[in-house]
Amino acid sequence: xxxxxxxxxxxxxxxxxxVKLVENPEVKIxxxxxxxxxxIHGKKVIVVFSRWGKVAAxxxxxxxxxxxxxxxxxxxxxxxxxxxxxxxxxxxxxxRCVFHDMDTRPLNDRYVVPLINKKYFDVHVADGLLENxxxxxSSKNIGDVVGDDWAKQFNxxxxxxxxxAIASGDQFVNSQEARNDIKVNLxxxxxxxxxxxxxxxxxxxxxxxCTIVRTxxxxxxxxxxxxxEPFAKYVAxxxxxxxxxxxxxx
Ligand code: SAH
Numbered sequence: 001x002x003x004x005x006x007x008x009x010x011x012x013x014x015x016x017x018x019v020k021l022v023e024n025p026e027v028k029i030x031x032x033x034x035x036x037x038x039x040i041h042g043k044k045v046i047v048v049f050s051r052w053g054k055v056a057a058x059x060x061x062x063x064x065x066x067x068x069x070x071x072x073x074x075x076x077x078x079x080x081x082x083x084x085x086x087x088x089x090x091x092x093x094x095x096r097c098v099f100h101d102m103d104t105r106p107l108n109d110r111y112v113v114p115l116i117n118k119k120y121f122d123v124h125v126a127d128g129l130l131e132n133x134x135x136x137x138s139s140k141n142i143g144d145v146v147g148d149d150w151a152k153q154f155n156x157x158x159x160x161x162x163x164x165a166i167a168s169g170d171q172f173v174n175s176q177e178a179r180n181d182i183k184v185n186l187x188x189x190x191x192x193x194x195x196x197x198x199x200x201x202x203x204x205x206x207x208x209x210c211t212i213v214r215t216x217x218x219x220x221x222x223x224x225x226x227x228x229e230p231f232a233k234y235v236a237x238x239x240x241x242x243x244x245x246x247x248x249x250x
Contacts (some may be wrong), residue, residue: 011232013232013236033049080216093125097168099111123212135241137156164190
């Protein structure tokens with residue numbers, strides 16, 4: 001089968017980085033979004049800035065599937081760290097995704113998606129991705145990814161790359177209370193963001209694999225908004241270039 005990859009990111013900075021990799025780009029606008037069609041490392045891709053939140057992500061994935069006939073989705077983005085061993089710059093490859101704001105009690109248990117009756121959506125992990133990213137983001141190589149100065153400034157000399165669960169919801173989590181609710185009630189969740197579970201649900205419903213990779217940009221507490229800006233601006237785009245290259249080169 002000829003693979004067509006739908007590559008999504010929720011930050012303009014990340015998309016800018018990935019767009020630089022696209023050969024012979026052609027732009028198609030649907031629903032106010034720019035879908036950039038072309039090739040990366042000889043593979044057919046459609047790159048799109050999904051915008052933030054579950055609805056934006058779900059409608060973008062559906063367009064990628066229905067209009068562009070992609071057969072694999074790749075999502076890169078940033079996230080707030082929940083588990084305490086994770087720090088800014090670490091990477092979480094999703095193992096499964098859950099909506100932390102889904103709550104239809106008493107009709108269903110908390111977090112269970114009605115009618116589908118699932119709490120967690122399993123997410124595909126591309127072969128060798130964990131090992132590849134560990135190597136690319138190792139202390140000896142991180143300077144090549146983000147530049148030595150940024151590596152030093154953000155203390156990126158020991159980047160952790162893990163394969164764990166991710167929680168999504170329509171909320172920028174930036175208080176100890178909101179963070180703790182996830183930490184306590186969804187203890188296997190490593191980080192929180194606003195799109196992953198929506199992407200995973202649509203891909204589950206269409207039987208299409210998706211790979212979701214998140215970089216920790218903040219710690220989802222009161223300092224989240226402060227940490228977030230410089231990381232997103234200066235580091236996230238280089239991270240996504242490295243992650244997408246790792247996924248698409250074989
Ligand atoms: N305060 C920021 C908004 C960032 S949220 C600003 O003013 O620019 C935007 C994106 O980052 C979303 O796509 C979400 O998936 C991700 N994200 C990063 N940290 C997050 C957090 N602590 N909570 C929820 N989403 C987060």
